[in-house]
Amino acid sequence: MFNSRLGCSSISFRHQDLATALRTIAGLGFDEIDLGALPGVCDHVPYELTLDAVAAVAAEVAASGLRVRSVNGDIGDLNAVLDGGQQAARERHLEALLTLTAATGARALVLPCGALGHEPVQNLEADLDLIAAQLTHAGQRAAGFGVELWTESLHFLRFCWNLERAELLAQRLAGSGVGIVMDFSHIVAAGEDPLEYLKRHEGRISHVHLRDAVPGNINLSIGNGNADFAAGLNALAAGGYTGHFSLELETRDVTHDERPAAAAKAASFITDLI
Template identity: 85%
Template sequence: MFNPRLGCSSISFRHQDLPAALRTITDLGFGEIDLGALPGVCDHVPYDLDAGAVAAVAAEVVASGLRVRSVNGDVGDLNAVLDAKGVAARERHLEALLTLTADTGARALVLPCGALSHDPVRSLEEDLDTIAAGLMYAGQRAAEFGVELWTESLHFLRFCWSLERAELLAQRLTGSGVGIVMDFSHIVAAGEDPLEYLRRHEGRISHIHLRDAVPGNINLSIGNGHADFAAGLRAAAAQGYTGHFSLELETRDVTHEERPAAAAKAASYITDLI
């Protein structure tokens, strides 16, 4: 029904519990998902992710028959200064997320590009160094589980919120194997140009999230904002991008009852552009 490279993030139906969200996505005709594991954003994966919780979520996802492209998770602020207890807690949560990623057959775990703040904890350069080091370490651990590590950068709400900061982080990650997730909505919300983002990140992009936005607002349905998806997807294809796309419709301009129809409409539109 839709292009097989186009999936739907479970975040799009975060108001439903995980079984209901998976049924909705399946009924719409998608074959692939990104699994939301972001506390406070999407509770489909418990933050207290012990072995039992990992097994339960993985079993639910596998039983749905949906392919999983990535698990979109969080292990805390990667530019935070942690004591030994904090480091141990982060390590436990990273291992649990990587186990979930592997057990669901996902290709990658996605982690954020720093704290939910634009202000440095120490300094711009030191924070970028710390974030890059944390991502590269997570990438090394991911390889042990047979999966990849990606980071969503730029992200309008997080430390690497601008084109400049996203590029500085990408430069630090060069050669590390850590992939970059491009999100149209965060780029537009930051007042940046997706085409310039693509130019600066050529050859680095592993996955693309799709949602619309206007400057300052990331929560719009596709077609209700300023993102030029046609031009952006053409540019990505011209660069040789062969990865997948995911509708991450964490929108606030439709009711919950309207979400399935809005997702289907967006998927049909994007399918025509891929």
């Protein structure tokens, strides 16, 4: 029904419990999801991720028949300076998320590009160095689980919120094996140009999130903002991108009852462009 490279993030239906969201997504005709595991944003995955919880989530996903492309998680502010106990707690959370990523058959775990907020904890260079080091370490851990590590950068609400910071982080991650997730809505919300973003991240994009935006607002349905998806997807194809796309429709311009129809409409529109 939709292009096989186009999936739907469970975050699109975060108001539903996981089993219901999976049924909704499958019922719309999608074959693939990104699994939201972001505390406070999407509670489809418990924050206290015990082995029993991992098994329960993996079983629900398997029962749905949907493939998982990535797990979208968070292990805390990557530019925070941690003491030994805090770092140990982060390691345990990372291991749990990687266990879930492997258990669901996902290709990658996605982590953010720093804290919620744009102000440095130390200073710009030190914070970027710390974020890159934490992501590189997480990528090394991921390899042990047979999965990849990606980071969503730029992200309008996070430390690497604009083209400059996203490029500086990408430079620090060169050669690390950490992939980059491009999100149209965050780029547009930051007042930046997706085509310029692609020029600066040529050959580095591992996955693409799709949602519309205007400057300052990331929460719009596709077609209700300023994102030029046709130009962006053409540029991705011209640059040799062969990865997948996911509708991450954390939108606030439709009601919950309207979400399934809005997701189907967006999927048909994007399918015609891929």
